[in-house]
Amino acid sequence: xxxxxxxxxxxxxxxxxxxxxxxxxxxxxxxxxxxxxxxxxxxxxxxxxxxxxxxxxxxxxxxxxxxxxxxxxxxxxxxxxxxxxxxxxxxxxxxxxxxxxxxxxxxxxxxxxxxxxxxxxxxxxxxxxxxxxxxxxxxxxxxxxxxxxxxxxxxxxxxxxxxxxxxxxxxxxxxxxxxxxxxxxxxxxxxxxxxxx
Numbered sequence: 001x002x003x004x005x006x007x008x009x010x011x012x013x014x015x016x017x018x019x020x021x022x023x024x025x026x027x028x029x030x031x032x033x034x035x036x037x038x039x040x041x042x043x044x045x046x047x048x049x050x051x052x053x054x055x056x057x058x059x060x061x062x063x064x065x066x067x068x069x070x071x072x073x074x075x076x077x078x079x080x081x082x083x084x085x086x087x088x089x090x091x092x093x094x095x096x097x098x099x100x101x102x103x104x105x106x107x108x109x110x111x112x113x114x115x116x117x118x119x120x121x122x123x124x125x126x127x128x129x130x131x132x133x134x135x136x137x138x139x140x141x142x143x144x145x146x147x148x149x150x151x152x153x154x155x156x157x158x159x160x161x162x163x164x165x166x167x168x169x170x171x172x173x174x175x176x177x178x179x180x181x182x183x184x185x186x187x188x189x190x191x192x193x194x195x196x197x
Contacts, residue, residue, distance in 0.1 A: 002159060003060070003068045004152035005096075006144045009088050012052060013144035015152040016063055019161065022152065024145055027055050049088045057095050068096055069155040071147060072107040106158070106180050108151060116157075116172040117150040135165070 006013040012027045029052050031044065073089060096105055111121040118131045125143045132146050133139050136153060140146045156162040157173050164170045 001063055001065045002152060002155045002161075003063075003065045004070075004148045004155055005068065005092070006071045006147040006151065007089055007092050008144060009048060009052070009084055011142055011144040012056060012092075013142065013148035014056065014059060015145075015148045016059065016065060017152070019156070024140075024148065025059060026142055026145055027052055045084055045087060049091050052088070053091060053095055056092070057099075060096075060099050064101055065099065066101060066103045067155060067159055068099075068102055068105045069151050069158075070096075070105065070107050071113060071151055072109045074110045104180060106155070106176060108154060108176055110147075112172050112175055113147065113151055113154060115168050116154045119166060119168040 001016055001018045003014060003016045005015075009029055011029075013024065014027070015022055015024045017023060029048055031048060070089075070093070073085060093105065096102065114123040114128060115121040117123070117135070118127050120127070123131075125146070128150065129139070129143065129146045132150055136149070138146075138149055140149065153162065154169075154172065154176070157164050157169055158176050164173055
């Protein structure tokens with residue numbers, strides 16, 4: 001199985017499945033005040049991240065996930081919360097790296113995901129949703145789910161399970177795979193010849 005995660009402290013979306021069989025979840029979170037006297041912002045941020053992780057990690061139990069694709073950090077998109085995003089992202093990656101059976105964890109930059117989905121690395125969230133609906137017949141309630149599903153489709157192409165449909169998809173898969181060229185794949189990698197060139 002393949003998992004795709006669009007991580008965010010507000011809404012983390014997860015899609016897990018293989019080929020036509022998949023499930024999705026959105027884990028919402030609000031800022032937390034632990035109520036502890038003299039609790040620092042750090043304590044409150046860690047309590048929030050811990051609460052999210054306590055709900056996300058169990059989703060992977062009893063699901064034979066071999067590859068996890070995460071949307072990478074988009075620090076410039078929200079500079080005010082960059083520390084929160086990096087702290088949560090690090091804790092999430094740490095917990096995911098402890099999961100049994102996972103052969104790889106791969107990060108995909110948001111611009112790479114946009115190019116894979118729409119052909120435009122600067123695509124808006126609305127354009128992403130439109131392309132996911134048009135190309136794959138899926139609509140979602142949140143942008144996070146849309147991104148996680150598009151990332152799940154990208155993962156299938158990179159793992160050699162689905163064929164790339166466009167030149168932009170080939171290019172983005174080549175970019176993703178070149179960063180992780182020495183790791184095992186689930187399916188027969190369709191891009192091996194490209195990586196050797």
